[in-house]
Amino acid sequence: MTGPRTLPLTGAVTAGGRSSRFGSDKALAVLDGQTLLERACASLQGCRVRLLIAPPGRYVPPTPDWQTHADLRPGEGPLAGLESALTHAPPGWVAFTGVDLPWLTPGYWRTLSAAITPGHLSVQATDGQGRPQPLAALYHTDLLPHVSALLDSGERRLRLAAPPGRTRLVGGFEARTFLNINTPQELTVDG
Ligand SMILES: Nc1nc2c(ncn2[C@@H]2O[C@H](COP(=O)(O)OP(=O)(O)OP(=O)(O)O)[C@@H](O)[C@H]2O)c(=O)[nH]1
Ligand SMILES: [Mg+2]
Numbered sequence: 001m002t003g004p005r006t007l008p009l010t011g012a013v014t015a016g017g018r019s020s021r022f023g024s025d026k027a028l029a030v031l032d033g034q035t036l037l038e039r040a041c042a043s044l045q046g047c048r049v050r051l052l053i054a055p056p057g058r059y060v061p062p063t064p065d066w067q068t069h070a071d072l073r074p075g076e077g078p079l080a081g082l083e084s085a086l087t088h089a090p091p092g093w094v095a096f097t098g099v100d101l102p103w104l105t106p107g108y109w110r111t112l113s114a115a116i117t118p119g120h121l122s123v124q125a126t127d128g129q130g131r132p133q134p135l136a137a138l139y140h141t142d143l144l145p146h147v148s149a150l151l152d153s154g155e156r157r158l159r160l161a162a163p164p165g166r167t168r169l170v171g172g173f174e175a176r177t178f179l180n181i182n183t184p185q186e187l188t189v190d191g
Contacts, residue, residue, distance in 0.1 A: 146162075
């Protein structure tokens with residue numbers, strides 16, 4: 001899936017995990033004829049720059065225009081994946097997600113992009129319970145020093161990547177948007 005580069009963002013898919021709950025590499029698990037990695041990348045195909053954050057050589061990106069970059073500190077979780085994405089992205093906004101949210105769409109990212117406002121450094125969707133979704137969010141590259149400082153201090157929680165006062169929250173999404181695949185059973189639940 002190619003199409004016009006309509007989103008003035010860097011798209012980044014973090015795929016450096018071990019899929020320990022899934023039992024095999026969940027990035028390569030298939031849903032409706034596409035791997036989870038392909039589905040995540042497809043939602044971001046309209047971005048100007050596309051980054052796959054994973055060990056080089058682990059995956060063949062869905063199209064050749066995805067640049068693969070390793071973590072700066074491997075094995076530390078998605079917050080370290082975000083650090084690598086913010087390091088390798090050109091200055092500006094990064095649409096960041098994982099491989100395990102198979103129902104994200106280009107329209108999802110357009111909605112978050114439309115909510116970018118001066119003074120904010122992150123735009124995050126909220127689910128039906130009002131909880132922010134940091135694994136399918138926009139982050140500004142200006143957050144890099146903050147994210148690196150968190151990691152330096154031993155912090156690993158992705159939800160701390162953006163200070164609440166600098167985060168714009170957006171609600172109103174369909175429930176299945178945030179269905180997250182951690183086990184093979186979750187893949188068989190129809191979104
Ligand atoms: N770059 C990078 N991405 C990661 C890392 N750990 C997890 N991820 C990615 O972050 C997303 C969500 O992580 P998890 O659901 O915890 O995935 P996981 O760590 O592979 O699975 P579990 O081992 O079951 O926790 C997935 O896309 C993972 O590939 C990491 O150390 N580095
Ligand atoms: Mg994990």
